[in-house]
Amino acid sequence: MFVAALILIISTGLFGFYLQTVCQKILRRQFSQEFFQSIVNANRLEFLSVRKAVENLNSPVEYPRLTLTLKCDFLALTYLLKNAANINQRYTYEERLLIVYFKLIFASLITRHWLKLGESSAVLKLTKILEYFANVVGERVNTVRFGNLTASDYLLNL
Amino acid sequence: MGGQFLIRGLQYGIYILEGVVCVSLASHGRWRRLKGLCLYVTLLFGLDGVARSAVLNYFGWDSSQFRYFYWLTDVVLALGAFLLTCSFFRRACAREEKLWFFVRKVLVFVFVLVIAVSALVLTRHYSKLFTYFIIEFSQNLYFSCLILNTMLYVMIQQLAIDDDELGLLVCGMGVQFAGEAAFLALFTLTAGDSFARDLIPFLSPACTLGMLLTWIYAITKTTQAAPAREQRGRRASWVEAIAD
Numbered sequence: 595m596f597v598a599a600l601i602l603i604i605s606t607g608l609f610g611f612y613l614q615t616v617c618q619k620i621l622r623r624q625f626s627q628e629f630f631q632s633i634v635n636a637n638r639l640e641f642l643s644v645r646k647a648v649e650n651l652n653s654p655v656e657y658p659r660l661t662l663t664l665k666c667d668f669l670a671l672t673y674l675l676k677n678a679a680n681i682n683q684r685y686t687y688e689e690r691l692l693i694v695y696f697k698l699i700f701a702s703l704i705t706r707h708w709l710k711l712g713e714s715s716a717v718l719k720l721t722k723i724l725e726y727f728a729n730v731v732g733e734r735v736n737t738v739r740f741g742n743l744t745a746s747d748y749l750l751n752l
Numbered sequence: 753m754g755g756q757f758l759i760r761g762l763q764y765g766i767y768i769l770e771g772v773v774c775v776s777l778a779s780h781g782r783w784r785r786l787k788g789l790c791l792y793v794t795l796l797f798g799l800d801g802v803a804r805s806a807v808l809n810y811f812g813w814d815s816s817q818f819r820y821f822y823w824l825t826d827v828v829l830a831l832g833a834f835l836l837t838c839s840f841f842r843r844a845c846a847r848e849e850k851l852w853f854f855v856r857k858v859l860v861f862v863f864v865l866v867i868a869v870s871a872l873v874l875t876r877h878y879s880k881l882f883t884y885f886i887i888e889f890s891q892n893l894y895f896s897c898l899i900l901n902t903m904l905y906v907m908i909q910q911l912a913i914d915d916d917e918l919g920l921l922v923c924g925m926g927v928q929f930a931g932e933a934a935f936l937a938l939f940t941l942t943a944g945d946s947f948a949r950d951l952i953p954f955l956s957p958a959c960t961l962g963m964l965l966t967w968i969y970a971i972t973k974t975t976q977a978a979p980a981r982e983q984r985g986r987r988a989s990w991v992e993a994i995a996d
Contacts, residue, residue, distance in 0.1 A: 598940040601895070605934035608902060612926035615905075616966055619920055623973065687965050688973075 617695040620688050621726050629732020630725050637674070639728065641667045645721040648714045657707055661700075664720050668696060671727040679734040689730070696723045755950070762957035769964035770797040776971045788839030789921065789967070792832050799825040823886045830893040834863065837900050837925065843918055844908055862900065866892045891936065898929035916974040924966030931959030 634642055640663045675689055685693065703716040773793045777783040783790045804825060811817040838859050845852035870889040905922050908915070935948075935955050942948040 595941065598937045602934055602937035602941060605898065605930045605937060608898065608926060609930035609934055612923045612930060613962075616920065616923045616927070616969075619916060619923065620969070622916070624975075688969055 614695075617692060620692060621722055623726070625729045625733055628729070629736060630728035633671075633674070633728040633732045633735070637670055639667045639670060639724070641721045641724040645718065648717045648721075657713070660717065661703070664700070664717070664724070667724050668700075668720075668727075671724055671731065674731045675727055678731050679738050689727075692723055692726065696720060699723070755954075759953050759957070762954065762961065766957055766960050766964065767797065767801045769961065769968065770801065773964055773967055773971065776968055780971055782971055786921075786971075788836050792836045793967075795832050796829065799829060823890070826890045827886055827893075830890040830897070833897050833925070833929075834893055834900075837897050837904065840918065840922055840925075841900075841904055841907075843915075844904060844911070844913055848911070859900070862896050866896050894929060895933055898926070898933050901925050901929055917970050920966055920970035920974060924963040924970065927966060928959050928963035931962070932956060935959075 633639070644660060644663055672685075672693060676683060676685060699716055699719050703713055703720065706713050706716055770793050774790065774797075777786060777790050777793075804822060807818050807821045841855050841859065842852065845855055866889065870885060870892050873884050873888045901922060905919075905926065908919060908922065913919075935952050939948045939952060
């Protein structure tokens with residue numbers, strides 16, 4: 595009984611660890627250029643400013659505003675992932691995995707806030723996922739061209 | 753009814769993904785470097801997808817022939833998983849020959865230990881020699897694969913091996929082994945309770961799906977790391993060119 599309980603605890607822990615590592619490895623993917631900046635500017639996303647505020651410990655960030663900002667950016671980016679320059683109009687399986695990962699970290703952020711533990715690491719992870727989504731959207735949009743301009747350049751020049 | 757439909761869906765999903773892994777290996781030209789993986793996936797498809805289904809259709813679910821065949825193929829698959837883990841160790845130690853000599857001895861020791869521990873069951877169950885030994889052996893081998901896989905992951909981090917493909921392949925194996933081990937432990941803890949019995953047919957294929965999806969991602973999306981031998985050869989030719 596004891597051995598089975600031990601195996602259950604270790605295996606469950608390892609299962610979560612491996613899933614998290616897969617997500618981290620997907621997030622480490624190198625893009626040919628930084629596409630996220632144009633998407634952030636075009637859609638007025640705020641996760642970059644949230645990241646700066648968290649990295650700069652001096653600037654205070656209100657918790658309700660922070661969660662709302664991240665949630666709004668997440669909704670905007672997941673919508674764009676599905677609909678912007680996406681012929682299939684559906685998420686790929688790695689995007690689905692990262693969406694679940696985002697939701698889990700978001701839940702851990704709320705738990706950390708209740709328990710009064712440090713929230714910055716969770717916030718940085720969330721912004722990293724949002725940056726990846728923005729990069730993917732940017733990469734897709736970049737393939738669509740309007741004359742000599744790419745779609746992201748076109749959006750910026752509006 | 754709905755449960756059966758979902759189980760069938762998961763099962764067919766696994767067969768399709770096994771095919772996708774093989775096609776991806778061939779189309780990305782990685783099957784030469786990942787021969788072990790190619791063989792394991794082919795074995796998985798051949799035994800789990802084709803042979804088991806054929807035996808099930810011929811003899812039926814409740815037949816002893818199907819039960820024996822199932823556990824025998826399970827041992828073959830466990831051995832395949834162990835050899836695949838060994839091939840990943842070999843790749844991780846490609847630039848560290850001395851370390852590979854040590855790792856090789858550890859792998860042989862682990863395999864002998866698994867046989868020895870499984871053989872202990874024989875002393876208690878002489879009457880059911882065949883079935884008890886085989887079930888115990890495959891379960892112990894899967895659990896030792898989980899431990900070895902974790903050791904391999906730690907080793908990759910320690911040696912700072914910059915090989916995303918290998919890292920993802922190892923993570924995929926980890927998802928499968930950890931999931932399987934957790935469900936088997938849950939099944940043992942609940943003493944075969946109906947809840948655990950109903951859950952296992954869904955969760956076990958879900959883990960296999962997770963492993964195959966991670967492998968497909970590793971094959972299709974990661975950059976191809978140059979094999980160590982090739983790099984060494986290239987370096988040696990440079991040295992020769994400079995010397996000339």
